[in-house]
Every structure is written in structure tokens, then in C-alpha cells.
Amino acid sequence: MIHATALSKNFRVYHKAPGFWGSVRSFWQRQYSDKPAVKAFDLEIGKGERVGLLGPNGAGKTTLMKMFTGIIVPSSGQLSVLGHQPHARSRDFRLRIALVMGQKSQLWWDIPAMDSFVLLQRYYEIEESTFRRRLNALVSLLDVAPLLQVHVRKLSLGERMKMELIACLLHQPELLFLDEPTIGLDLVAQRKIREFILEWQREYGTTVLLTSHYMADVDALCERIVLVLNGQKRFDGGIRSFESLLGRQKYVSVSFEQPVDTQSAVWQPHDPQWQADGLQVELRIDEAVLRETAMAIFRDFPVQSFSMEKLPIERVMHQLLQETEVL
Amino acid sequence: MAGTLKAEWHKWWATVVINWRRLLAYKLNFLLLVIGPVLVFFFIRYQVWAGIYRLEGVDTLQGYTFEQMLAYQVWVMIVGFLALGFNGMNLAEEIRLGRISSYLLYPFGFWPFQMASFLAFQGLQLLVATVTLLAVWAMGWVQLQPLALLQGFSLAACVGLFWFQANFVIGILAFWLEETWVLRVMLVTLSQFFSGALIPLELFPKALAQALHWLPFPYLTYMPVKVFMGTYTGSLWQAFAVLLLWTLLVFGLARVVWRQGIHNYTGAGI
Amino acid sequence: MPLLRRYALIYREYVNNCVAEALSYRLHFVLLIVMDLLFYLSLLGGVDFLFQHLDQIGPWNRQAFLFFMAFMIAVEHLHMTFVSENFWAFSHDIRTGKLDFILLKPAAALFIVFFRAMRPATLLLGLFPWGLLGWYGSQLGLLWWQWLLLPPLVLLGLALLTSVEILISMSMFWLVESMGINFLRMQLQQLSRWPDFIYGYFAQKFFGLAVPVLLVGSAPVRFVLNPHDTSGLLWLLGLMGLSWLLTAFFWRRGLRAYESASS
Known part of the structure; x- marks a missing residue:
């Protein structure tokens, strides 16, 4: 065509x-x-x-x-x-x-x-x-x-x-x-x-x-x-x-019963996007480490809700425009 | 072939119809547009000339009695109805805002579209002209002679074609210029004056009137008016030939300009 | 004073923007000047040709008549420079709903609507009408106080013309598509380009009282030539005041009728 x-x-x-x-x-x-x-x-x-x-x-x-x-x-x-x-x-x-x-x-x-x-x-x-x-x-x-x-x-x-x-x-x-x-x-x-x-x-x-x-x-x-x-x-x-340009990743959203330590080493590799009050975070997690990371979060923090989906294309786009070297 | 001819005809007709719809969508506006020349005639032309003849107590001005001057001005109005359209007014804007893109995508060209719009408007103008003419005739201000009418209408139609194409060329100059209405207004101002639409060419200084015959201007108003009045003494064939020559010239010009323009077109912001 | 100052500052920005815009289209800029010049010359030419066959029209001879034309050209020059573009823009704004943006601004909307656009190119041509006025004025042998009166009277004529036109433009709220109104406006201008005595009795009354465009030039010029003839000028002032009141009334009614065409 x-x-x-x-x-x-x-x-x-x-x-x-x-x-x-x-x-x-x-x-x-x-x-x-x-x-x-x-x-x-x-x-x-x-x-x-x-x-x-x-x-x-x-x-x-x-x-x-x-x-x-x-x-x-x-x-x-x-x-x-x-x-x-x-x-x-x-x-x-x-x-x-x-x-x-x-x-x-x-x-x-x-x-x-x-x-x-x-x-x-x-x-x-x-x-x-x-x-x-x-x-x-x-x-x-x-x-x-x-x-x-x-x-x-x-x-x-x-x-x-x-x-x-x-x-x-x-x-x-x-x-x-x-x-x-x-x-x-x-x-x-x-x-x-x-x-x-x-x-x-x-x-x-x-x-x-x-x-x-x-x-x-x-x-x-x-x-x-x-x-x-x-x-x-x-x-x-x-x-x-x-x-999957950014690797095989999942998009995870977690909310907590009380404010948590946003500086903890658990979050750092996963591009955390915090709500200001420290009650909710959005993460991008490689599928390879998904299980252990999720378990660590449940173990160490007062999780109220946990949801997981594939990376929305908006996040992919947003990320790509920042790190064009991936292409 | 017959099928495609019919399809072409349908396209033209549909364009004419939609233009009528659009023009009549705002009826009062349309009325003001077409009735304008009539208002100008009664409130300005008639009054001014009556004033001049009355105040000075003159019987003739360069051979025109008041009645003849009145008839002259009536025919100027009629020729204006038949020949002057408003096409080209929006043409430049359509190009500038990139709205022409739509027409470039349709399987119906931009020129035919404009031409059909022009014909739609002229159709309505013809109606207005006829009604006005009959009214003025009933008042005894003009005489109608069948042969002169036929010749005059044909000549005015040629003038209309010339004006359409001239406006089209000016309009598509918008491919290069940001505004083209200035050129249009200039042309209209010049031709109003030099074509005898304001005062008959007989009142012009001799040398100027003679020089004008080398230009298209007298053919645009003065000659058709004289033909309508039945007082045209020159060769009718020559008038047609000269007018057609000028029209062909603008046609050729439009072709060249369009080709160049469409090639340079950038479709500003689509 | 802060109110006036605020509007003066706003107006300065309008002028700045118009200048920047006008200068970026070079050919257009030059053509505008040529167009206006052609227009003025055609006006003068028509009258001049007539006077080749006549000595006098009514009370005026060639000089007085051309002085009147020069006066009208001076009024129209200012009109074209500072006002005329706005009427076209106003009708466009109503039709497309762009008037919304203006209504939202914290400044008098009538001011924005009718004074936001001006034509710098036309301003440059100002020498021409004022030169004409000087030329024909000196042929008439004007005295010093008559010369001094000219500029304020031209402004007064402009003010009346603009007021009448703004009042007429209020109808655009109801008509929506207003090319017709703009044409009507131009025809009224054309009407005002002839001295009032040339018109018949009823036309004189109608266009001197109901739609007082004949006062734009005739009243001031009469006053300059004969300062005892103040009646026209008084009418001019009175009717202008009335037109302002009516404009205020119809503006409010118009806004109620305004539908703001959808985005």
C-alpha cells in the first residue's frame, strides 16, 4: 500500500x-x-x-x-x-x-x-x-x-x-x-x-x-x-x-496502610514513582525478578493493595523519550 | 464515457446546490449582499446625479441628458450584477489556513469547485438583476431592446468569466503571499474607475480615454453598458475578441500559477 | 488616571503586535500603501473630471469641493488605519465563536473588539491626505484659526463615523454571518463622501438624522468655512452621544443572544 x-x-x-x-x-x-x-x-x-x-x-x-x-x-x-x-x-x-x-x-x-x-x-x-x-x-x-x-x-x-x-x-x-x-x-x-x-x-x-x-x-x-x-x-x-523494548517488564502498583520508607533499597532498581505521602508507589519490575521483589515487598511493608499489569504503552513512550539510546 | 460525463455533471450540480444552501443559510446577510448595489444606486448614484443636474441647471453633460445618465448608471448596476462575483474572497484564506487540503483530497478539482461556486452565485445574481431590471423598466428609466439585451448579456457573461478567472489567479497567489485581498481590491478600484463604472468615459480627459482603449478596462463596464443602451458604435466582434483575448490570457496565467503553487504548497498545519 | 493608563498600555501592545505582524509580510505592506493611494486618487479623479465640465456644484466651486474630498480622505485614512480591520474581525469572531477569548479578558470587551487591530502601512500614508488638506485649504485662503480647527474636526468626523458603524455592527450578534453588514457599512461610507446638499430632501433628513453619516464630513467642513454654521456640529455631538447609549444597550442584548459556536 x-x-x-x-x-x-x-x-x-x-x-x-x-x-x-x-x-x-x-x-x-x-x-x-x-x-x-x-x-x-x-x-x-x-x-x-x-x-x-x-x-x-x-x-x-x-x-x-x-x-x-x-x-x-x-x-x-x-x-x-x-x-x-x-x-x-x-x-x-x-x-x-x-x-x-x-x-x-x-x-x-x-x-x-x-x-x-x-x-x-x-x-x-x-x-x-x-x-x-x-x-x-x-x-x-x-x-x-x-x-x-x-x-x-x-x-x-x-x-x-x-x-x-x-x-x-x-x-x-x-x-x-x-x-x-x-x-x-x-x-x-x-x-x-x-x-x-x-x-x-x-x-x-x-x-x-x-x-x-x-x-x-x-x-x-x-x-x-x-x-x-x-x-x-x-x-x-x-x-x-x-x-518489550525496555525489557520484559511489568507495571506494579502498591499501596500501604501507613507511610513507608521511600529510600529503601528495595525500590531503587524499579523506577519508583511515589505519591507524595509515601502511601502509594508505582514500579516497573523486570519479569525475571518479579517474584522475589514482590515477596520482599509483602514481607517488609504493610501492603494494603497490590496490582500488576503489563507496562502501559504510555509509560513505554515516556521512558523511551527520556532514554533514546535504548532504540 | 457517458457515465463519467454524467458523474461530472452531478459533481458540478451538487457543488452549485451546496453553495446555494450556504448562501441562503443566512438569509438577511445574503439579502444585504445582493441588495447592496441597488441601495448604492438609489441612495448614491441617483441622488448625486440628480443633484448635479438640478443644482447646476445643466441639460447635458458631454452629450448625456439626465435621463441618459440615469440609464447609464442603471446598466452599470446590471453589468455589475452579471459580472462581479465574490469568489476569491475566501480563496486566499482557504489556502492560508490549509483548508485547501480537503479539496486536494477530493476527486473533484479545486478550480471546478471554485467555478461551480461562482456559477451558483451568478445564478442568484442573474435573478436579482432580472427583477431589478424589470422594476426599473416599469418606472420607465431604461428601454429594453431584445437584440441589445442579447448582445449585452453575452458580453457581460464574458466579462464575468474574465473577472472570475482574474480573481482566481489573485486568490491562488496566496501560495506565496500571506494576504491577497489587497491585490483584489486594487484591481477592483482601478477597474471601477477606468472602466467607466463611476462616471462615463466621455467625461474623462480625451487623451486618457483614448489610452484606456489599449487596456481591458473599458471592456469591463463601459462597452457592455453602451451595448445594453443600444448606443454602442464600435465593432461588436472586436469587443468580444478583445475580451476573450484577455480572458485567455488570465486562463493561461492561472494554469502556470496553479502548477507552481501546488508544487510549493506546504499545507500549513494541514 | 490608572484606568486610562492601563488601556494606553494595552493599546501600545496592540500597536506593537500589529507592527510586528505587518512588517513580517513585506510585499503585503507595500501593496497596502499602493492600494490606499490608488483609492484616494480615484476619489479625487472622479470629482476632478466632473469639474472639467462644470464650474460649480451647489454652493461650492472646485476648490471647496476638493477641500471637502480632502477632509473626507483624511477621515477615511484614520478610519482605515485604526478601525476598519476590526469590523471584519468581529464578524469572524462571532461566527467561529472566537469572541469567547475576548469576553474572558479582564478589560472592556467593546474596546478590545473594535480597537485591537490597526494597519501600520496605512499610517505611513498619512502625509498624503494631510498634504491634500493643506494644499486645497491654502487655495481657499484659510486663516490660522481655521487651520487649527482642522485636526480636531477630522477626529470628530472619525469619531462619529466609527460610532455609527459600531452601532450598526451590533446587529452582527443576530446575523452571525455579517459580510452583508460590512458591505452596508462600506456603502454608508461611500454615501458620506458627497456633501449633504447634493442629496434630495428625504435622503438628507434620513442620513443626517437617523443614520447620520452625512454629518461626518459636511458638518465639520461647513463649520470651518463658516463658523456661524454650528447647527450641524451640534447635531453631530448629540447624535454621537445617542449612538453610544444605543451601542451600550445593544451590546448587552447582543451578548445575551451570543451562542458561542462550538469549538
């Missing part, structure tokens, strides 16, 4: 000294520099894959998305998406992709969403009966039937996001790009959107490429993770192997 080799993109930026006189000076002479956003990026994505593009702000994720969808032109390197060169933007290519942008709306702001859907029906040349069927399915899945006739500017963010999803899926794209689809939504709405996308993907085998800052999105939707740091690929593999 996507083949990228040595893909790069540079942006030109200009610098201005702060303040009034800085503005005046920059009016006469400007200093420009090239800022590389993506550097020599290789990527292969096959049909039906669900891939999460991870990385901090400014890592180059959105730039990659924009190149994959043909919105911007790469500075160098080879790129083929669905057998097309994206920035040629052939009609066939555009018919087969969709991009959901959590921060932008493609719906017409001043009229009901239904009007926008009808327009999209024409743009994507969808038969009337097919259109009705798909629309009904989408609308009932997302439970938005009463909202179709409401002016978009009066919808809540969550409602609007559902409408955006419908707008992007009406033509059943083979390749779906999701750029922070759940940004700003409450937890319930986030979960709903996630479940919906997953269900949709299972049904139609859509290839999905996702960026998100919510690890729960990634955890729920992706089976493969590509980590981008400073425009370069730093990891590419299954989500399970991503989790």
Missing part, C-alpha cells in the same frame, strides 16, 4: 529578532534556513495493516501524513502509495484514500452535515442506494441520526468528529489516514470513536495509518508501531515488541 524509500522533506523558515526593532530590521534583511522535517525515511505498509505513527510534537508525523496523501511534495526520495505517486493526485488515487483531521473540519460550517454528505456523494460518485445504505449504517453505528439536520457550527466537538468520520468513510477508502482523530474529546467519546474505527476496519479490511498523542488510541487501534523522532524512523515493529 505504501512504499517509501529515503523520503525527505525540508521546510524553509525565516528568523526574526524579537521586539519592535527586530520587526523593522527583518523588513529589510531576512535570514532563512532550511529545517529538515523528515530525513531519509523508509517505510513499507501492507494491505490491511493498522499502523500507529508515534512521536512527540514536531517529530515529522504530520509532514509524513501530508506526503502520503499527496498534499505536499517530498523534497527527495521515492514514494508510492496505492501504486500512485501521491502528489500527482490522480483521480483514482483520491477516490481510494481518506484523511481524518482531528483539528480541522472538512464539513461546511454553516449548514447541516447532511448537505455536506450529499456533496461528497457526488464527488466520490457513489450510487444513491449505496450511499443510503452506507450512510444509514454509519449513522446508526455512531448514533447520530437526530444530528444530521443540525447546523455543523452548533454541534459539540464529539458530535462533529463523528460527522467528520462519516464524511471520510462514505466512499469506503482502502487507505484511511487518521491524524489525531480523538484530540480534545472526552474519555467516553474517545472510546466510542476507537471502537467504531476498529469495527469498521475489521469489516472492510481498510489499511489504517494513525497518529495520536493518546496512547490509548494506539493501544486499541494499532498492531504495529513506527516511532518518529526528529524526522527519522527510530523503531518499526509490532506493538508487543515495542512494549
Whole structure:
């Protein structure tokens, strides 16, 4: 679906000294520099894959998305998406992709969403009966039937996001790009959107490429993770192997009946995160030493509750950004 | 092929319809937009010219009686309705905020989208123009001659095409410039003045009026107005030919600019 | 005094930001100046061409008429520099719900809404209208006290125009999409660019009393040319006060109608 080799993109930026006189000076002479956003990026994505593009702000994720969808032109390197060169933007290519942008709306702001859907029906040349069927399915899945006739500017963010999803899926794209689809939504709405996308993907085998800052999105939707740091690929593999990048570890949360000695040697090797009052701690413990450590804790401290789960992907991400040498 | 033609037609029509919806979503706003020229005509043009003729007690100004001046100004308003759209007003903003990204992803181009939006607006303007014209005609301020009407409408349609494409070129300059409305306003100011939309070219100094004929301006208002009035003496073919030539020129320009622009586009913050 | 000082400081920051923004778009900056210049020249050109065929319009000859035009251009120059951008921004803010941010600030929202944006490029062009005013004024042989009156009268005209426009803009709360109102505003400006005596009886009354845009230029210019003619100026002051009261009223009503479009 996507083949990228040595893909790069540079942006030109200009610098201005702060303040009034800085503005005046920059009016006469400007200093420009090239800022590389993506550097020599290789990527292969096959049909039906669900891939999460991870990385901090400014890592180059959105730039990659924009190149994959043909919105911007790469500075160098080879790129083929669905057998097309994206920035040629052939009609066939555009018919087969969709991009959901959590921060932008493609719906017409001043009229009901239904009007926008009808327009999209024409743009994507969808038969009337097919259109009705798909629309009904989408609308009932997302439970938005009463909202179709409401002016978009009066919808809540969550409602609007559902409408955006419908707008992007009406033509059943083979390749779906999701750029922070759940940004700003409450937890319930986030979960709903996630479940919906997953269900949709299972049904139609859509290839999905996702960026998100919510690890729960990634955890729920992706089976493969590509980590981008400073425009370069730093990891590419299954989500399970991503989790075990930091070694095979478990995430343990312990709370106590009374404050305990936070300086004890038992905690030190396990990256302890203390609650201020010393009543609760979160630990990352290697599976190899899990049993003996747990036993030591139970023996030496007044444990009230003890819970253990695999390392949440958020902790992995957080840790990786601090210790990039692991990669 | 017939199938795809039909599909294309559907896309155009759907775009026209959604533009109508959008324009009519705020009805009072729309009314103010289209009725503006009528207000300007009654409250400014009519009053000012009546004042000038009344206060000075003159019968003719450079061959225009008050009735003829009034008719001239009526036709200026009608040509304005037929030829001037608001496309391009939002175009630059759409590019600057990166909203154009959506159109780049649709299997329907940006130019057809803009063109269909323009046609949608012009359709409504045509309606307003017709109603206004009939009202003014009923008051006896203008005479309607079928042949002149036909010629005038065709000429005005060409002017509309020119304006659309000129606005389109200016709008897509937003790929490089942060704001393009300045260029648009400049062009409108210049052409309002030099096309005879404010005062007829006969009142201009001789040398200036002659020099103007080398530029597209007189073809944008003065000539269609004279054609509508039935007092145009030059060659009609020449008027069409010159106008089409200028239109082709901007079409070519738009093509070049679009190609370059889309290549440089960075999709600011998508 | 601290209140005024506080607002002066806020205003200084607005100006700073506008300057920084304006200067970062170089071509735009230059084009703005050219655009304004073209606009002024087209206004003068129209009147000048008319006077090639006429000696006098009503009570005024060419000099007096062009002096009036120069006065109006001086008013519009200040209007474009300090006010006009804000009306467009206001309608945009209402439609998109961005007005929320302004309402949250601990400063008078009306002040922020209508005075936050200015156009530095246009300010640079100030020499042109004031030069014109000087040129045509000297042709009329103005005396020293008449010269002294000019700047405050231009400001007064600007104040009236702005007050009327702000009052009209209150309707944007209910209209939401307000391109039409902005066009109406511009048409009223166009109306004020001709001296009041050129209009018919009813138009004179309506635009001198109900929507008093004809007073913007005509009242002050009459006063300069003939200081016994104070009635126009008194009307100007009275109606401006009234428009402030009405604005305060409709602003409060408007905020109650404001729906703050969803994020």
C-alpha cells in the first residue's frame, strides 16, 4: 500500500529578532534556513495493516501524513502509495484514500452535515442506494441520526468528529489516514470513536495509518508501531515488541496502610514513582525478578493493595523519550 | 464515457446546490449582499446625479441628458450584477489556513469547485438583476431592446468569466503571499474607475480615454453598458475578441500559477 | 488616571503586535500603501473630471469641493488605519465563536473588539491626505484659526463615523454571518463622501438624522468655512452621544443572544 524509500522533506523558515526593532530590521534583511522535517525515511505498509505513527510534537508525523496523501511534495526520495505517486493526485488515487483531521473540519460550517454528505456523494460518485445504505449504517453505528439536520457550527466537538468520520468513510477508502482523530474529546467519546474505527476496519479490511498523542488510541487501534523522532524512523515493529523494548517488564502498583520508607533499597532498581505521602508507589519490575521483589515487598511493608499489569504503552513512550539510546 | 460525463455533471450540480444552501443559510446577510448595489444606486448614484443636474441647471453633460445618465448608471448596476462575483474572497484564506487540503483530497478539482461556486452565485445574481431590471423598466428609466439585451448579456457573461478567472489567479497567489485581498481590491478600484463604472468615459480627459482603449478596462463596464443602451458604435466582434483575448490570457496565467503553487504548497498545519 | 493608563498600555501592545505582524509580510505592506493611494486618487479623479465640465456644484466651486474630498480622505485614512480591520474581525469572531477569548479578558470587551487591530502601512500614508488638506485649504485662503480647527474636526468626523458603524455592527450578534453588514457599512461610507446638499430632501433628513453619516464630513467642513454654521456640529455631538447609549444597550442584548459556536 505504501512504499517509501529515503523520503525527505525540508521546510524553509525565516528568523526574526524579537521586539519592535527586530520587526523593522527583518523588513529589510531576512535570514532563512532550511529545517529538515523528515530525513531519509523508509517505510513499507501492507494491505490491511493498522499502523500507529508515534512521536512527540514536531517529530515529522504530520509532514509524513501530508506526503502520503499527496498534499505536499517530498523534497527527495521515492514514494508510492496505492501504486500512485501521491502528489500527482490522480483521480483514482483520491477516490481510494481518506484523511481524518482531528483539528480541522472538512464539513461546511454553516449548514447541516447532511448537505455536506450529499456533496461528497457526488464527488466520490457513489450510487444513491449505496450511499443510503452506507450512510444509514454509519449513522446508526455512531448514533447520530437526530444530528444530521443540525447546523455543523452548533454541534459539540464529539458530535462533529463523528460527522467528520462519516464524511471520510462514505466512499469506503482502502487507505484511511487518521491524524489525531480523538484530540480534545472526552474519555467516553474517545472510546466510542476507537471502537467504531476498529469495527469498521475489521469489516472492510481498510489499511489504517494513525497518529495520536493518546496512547490509548494506539493501544486499541494499532498492531504495529513506527516511532518518529526528529524526522527519522527510530523503531518499526509490532506493538508487543515495542512494549518489550525496555525489557520484559511489568507495571506494579502498591499501596500501604501507613507511610513507608521511600529510600529503601528495595525500590531503587524499579523506577519508583511515589505519591507524595509515601502511601502509594508505582514500579516497573523486570519479569525475571518479579517474584522475589514482590515477596520482599509483602514481607517488609504493610501492603494494603497490590496490582500488576503489563507496562502501559504510555509509560513505554515516556521512558523511551527520556532514554533514546535504548532504540 | 457517458457515465463519467454524467458523474461530472452531478459533481458540478451538487457543488452549485451546496453553495446555494450556504448562501441562503443566512438569509438577511445574503439579502444585504445582493441588495447592496441597488441601495448604492438609489441612495448614491441617483441622488448625486440628480443633484448635479438640478443644482447646476445643466441639460447635458458631454452629450448625456439626465435621463441618459440615469440609464447609464442603471446598466452599470446590471453589468455589475452579471459580472462581479465574490469568489476569491475566501480563496486566499482557504489556502492560508490549509483548508485547501480537503479539496486536494477530493476527486473533484479545486478550480471546478471554485467555478461551480461562482456559477451558483451568478445564478442568484442573474435573478436579482432580472427583477431589478424589470422594476426599473416599469418606472420607465431604461428601454429594453431584445437584440441589445442579447448582445449585452453575452458580453457581460464574458466579462464575468474574465473577472472570475482574474480573481482566481489573485486568490491562488496566496501560495506565496500571506494576504491577497489587497491585490483584489486594487484591481477592483482601478477597474471601477477606468472602466467607466463611476462616471462615463466621455467625461474623462480625451487623451486618457483614448489610452484606456489599449487596456481591458473599458471592456469591463463601459462597452457592455453602451451595448445594453443600444448606443454602442464600435465593432461588436472586436469587443468580444478583445475580451476573450484577455480572458485567455488570465486562463493561461492561472494554469502556470496553479502548477507552481501546488508544487510549493506546504499545507500549513494541514 | 490608572484606568486610562492601563488601556494606553494595552493599546501600545496592540500597536506593537500589529507592527510586528505587518512588517513580517513585506510585499503585503507595500501593496497596502499602493492600494490606499490608488483609492484616494480615484476619489479625487472622479470629482476632478466632473469639474472639467462644470464650474460649480451647489454652493461650492472646485476648490471647496476638493477641500471637502480632502477632509473626507483624511477621515477615511484614520478610519482605515485604526478601525476598519476590526469590523471584519468581529464578524469572524462571532461566527467561529472566537469572541469567547475576548469576553474572558479582564478589560472592556467593546474596546478590545473594535480597537485591537490597526494597519501600520496605512499610517505611513498619512502625509498624503494631510498634504491634500493643506494644499486645497491654502487655495481657499484659510486663516490660522481655521487651520487649527482642522485636526480636531477630522477626529470628530472619525469619531462619529466609527460610532455609527459600531452601532450598526451590533446587529452582527443576530446575523452571525455579517459580510452583508460590512458591505452596508462600506456603502454608508461611500454615501458620506458627497456633501449633504447634493442629496434630495428625504435622503438628507434620513442620513443626517437617523443614520447620520452625512454629518461626518459636511458638518465639520461647513463649520470651518463658516463658523456661524454650528447647527450641524451640534447635531453631530448629540447624535454621537445617542449612538453610544444605543451601542451600550445593544451590546448587552447582543451578548445575551451570543451562542458561542462550538469549538
